[in-house]
Amino acid sequence: MSNAESRGRFIWHELLTTDTAAAAAFYPKVLPWRTQPSSMPGYNLWMAGQTQIGGLMALPPEAAGTPPHWLIYVGTPSVDASCSQAQGLGAKVLKAPSDIPNVGRFAVLSDPQGATFALFTPAAGAPPPGPQPPQGAFSWHELATTDVSGALRFYGELFGWRRGAGHDMGAMGVYQLFEHAGNAVGGMSNVQGPSSPPSWLSYVHVSECNRAVGAAKAAGGRLLHGPMEVPGGSWIALFMDPQGGAFAVQEAPRASQARPATAPAAAAKPPGAPKPYAPPAAVPTVKAAPAPAARPAAATPVAAKPAAAKPAAPKKAARKARKKVARRARPAKRKAAKKSAKKSARKSARRPAKKSARRAASPRARGRRR
Secondary structure: OOOOOOOOEEEEEEEEHHHHHHHHHHHHHHOOOEEEEOOOOOOOOEEEEEEEEEEEEOHHHHHOOOOOOOEEEEOOHHHHHHHHHHHHHHHHEEEEEEEOOOOEEEEEEEEEOOOOEEEEEEEEOOOOOOOOOOOOOOEEEEEEOOOHHHHHHHHHHHHHHHEEEEEOOOOHHHHEEEEOOOOEEEEEEEEEOOOOOOOEEEEEEEHHHHHHHHHHHHHHOEEEEEEEEEEOEEEEEEOOOOOOEEEEEEOOOOOHHHHOOOOOHHOOOOOOOOOOOOOOHHHOOOOOOOOHHHHEEEEEEEOHHHHHOOOOHHHHHHHHHHHHHHHHHHHHHHHHHHHHHHHHHHHHHHHHHHHHHHHHOOHHHHHHHH
16 A cells, blocks of 8 residues: 555554553453564554554553543654644644654644544555454544534545535434545544543444443443444444543444344344343353253143043043933933822812812702702
8 A cells, every 4th residue: 555545544543551461451352352562662463363453552651641542543645744734724743753663654643622643654665454354453433522514624634534424313413424535434423521522432343242242341341332223234332441441343234134034023123222241151152042951842742632632531431421311310200200190180080079079068059959
């Protein structure tokens, strides 16, 4: 990459912190990184695979009182020329242009609103940057500022960045995208609260946002925001490392994984915010649902079938018994009916005889006979 091609590109990211050993232990637990010593004493490299991603160093003595932070380096054909231009646009030089032997030339500035950034020009003959790793590279850059329009003008003149689409965030204002070489590379928004100074925030590409959240918490980091889905389908989360350095992660859209064509019911559910991931001890999902545990559930209906078939035999026996009882009861009913009929006949025969006897004994009957 020529120096002209490097203009406006995010070339390097550097963590300045109060405890380099603790930072070197924390970040590899959250991100797919490892550390590697450099040729400069006290300066370590962040590696994603075989690609150098950034640097790690202690805050210098002259930065006493400055909290740990990530410093972004933006490419320019000439650090000195860009430094002078930035001053003319209202920036302040915090560290004058200096050379790093066999690496390049750099300077540290603060923009007109107070956000810190660095300029960088690669040394002649310096090796080109390595291939972009699939995971662990810096994927997005976000500026929180007190004047979005002013910051866009400043960086646009200095690096050639262009205004992209704007997203209305309601009370938070407009989230303004900016582009480099026709591609959206970051966003600018208003600082949230008077106590928040203007600053840059860098995002690292990860495979699983939830996993990064769980790992960061378990390692002593603090979750500031998220995980949440943003326009476009990506998932993000913002953190503060144990020493106070702010960083963020970004996961690619989950649509192809979370909404398979074979599960339309699951796809109809709103994505919502996922729950924070469990600490690393609970990460292995294989143990959560072992195959043997599912077998008894599948075998349960088989055991239930004989129980459903058994009631048939008792029903037949009951019907036979009722028929026998009915047969035995029929003669008894007939005998009872005959007896009642005979009694009725006797009674009906007795009644006329009695009446005739009474009539014969009555005075009227005796008088008639006379």
